[in-house]
Amino acid sequence: MEEKQERLFTAAHNLFLNQGFKRTSIAEIASQAGVAVGTFYNFYQSKSDIFVQVYNAENERAKGQILAAVDLDVAPTDLVKTVLHQIFTHSADNQILQEWFTNPKLNALIARNNQSAVEESLVYATLMHLIDRWQDRGLLKDGLSKDRVISLFNALTVVDFHQSEIQTDDYYQLLNDLISGILLFILK
Template sequence: MEEKQTRLFTAAHDLFLAQGFKHTSIAEIAEQAGVAVGTFYNFYQSKFDIFIQVYNAENEHAKGSILATVDLDAAPADLVKTIIQQIFAQSAHNQILQEWFSNPQLNALIAKTNQNAVEDSLVYATLMQLIDRWQARGLLKSGISKQRIISLFNALTVVDLHQSEIQTDDYYQLLNDLIAGILAFILK
């Protein structure tokens, strides 16, 4: 990244974190970065464009910090539950990550923009490793392919992408129930 682009990105990150997407303007981002508003448009097409990039970086950072603190050799049900709990805990106090849960318009835009984000993400790569570990430890039911297991977990991503359409007061519990069902299906 160019130096001005880095300053814009950092300013956007700090402002989105402090005041959220809705209450942050391009003019504020440019001012905090010490550049003219016109310079913003040399690097980003819109506030949505820079937010998506900030969101992706923040999301991967949060996932990395979560995965660095968990025991990947823990019992699968406990491990997955811990990871999900930590995702929700980190998102609860982070206005950037909260936009995924609270802003249906941004949720849809993130999903549309990041069509390959699932496969490219740290969590997906970790899931691939976990499935291999579980298989090596003899924890998986026979006859269930790795691809089928991946498809089941990918279905959770589809649910998450459409969470604003799901009518529930406890999305976290719904997600835990679905994960428990998948684990009950794939584990011995």
């Protein structure tokens, strides 16, 4: 990243984290970065454009912290539930990550702009590793291919991308229920 672009990104990150998306303006981002507003447009098309990039970086940072803090050798059911709980805990006080849950327009924009981000993410790669470990340890039910197990977890991603369309007051519990059902189905 070029030095001015890095300053814009850092300023946007700080402002989005402290004020949220709606209360942050391009003028504030440019001012905090010490550049003219026109310079902003040399690197980013819009406030939404820089937000998606900031969101992706913040999301990966949080995922890395979560996965570094959990024991990957605990029982699969406990591990997946712990990771999910940690995701919601880390998101609770983070205005950048909260936009995924509270802003349907940004949620859709993030989903549209991240077609391959799921497969490339730290969590997805870790899930692939865990499925291999569970398979090697004989924890998966007989006859279940790795592709089928992956497709079940991929369905959760689809649900997550469309969470604004789901009528529930407890999205965390809904995901927990779906994960429990998948684990009950795939594990011996």
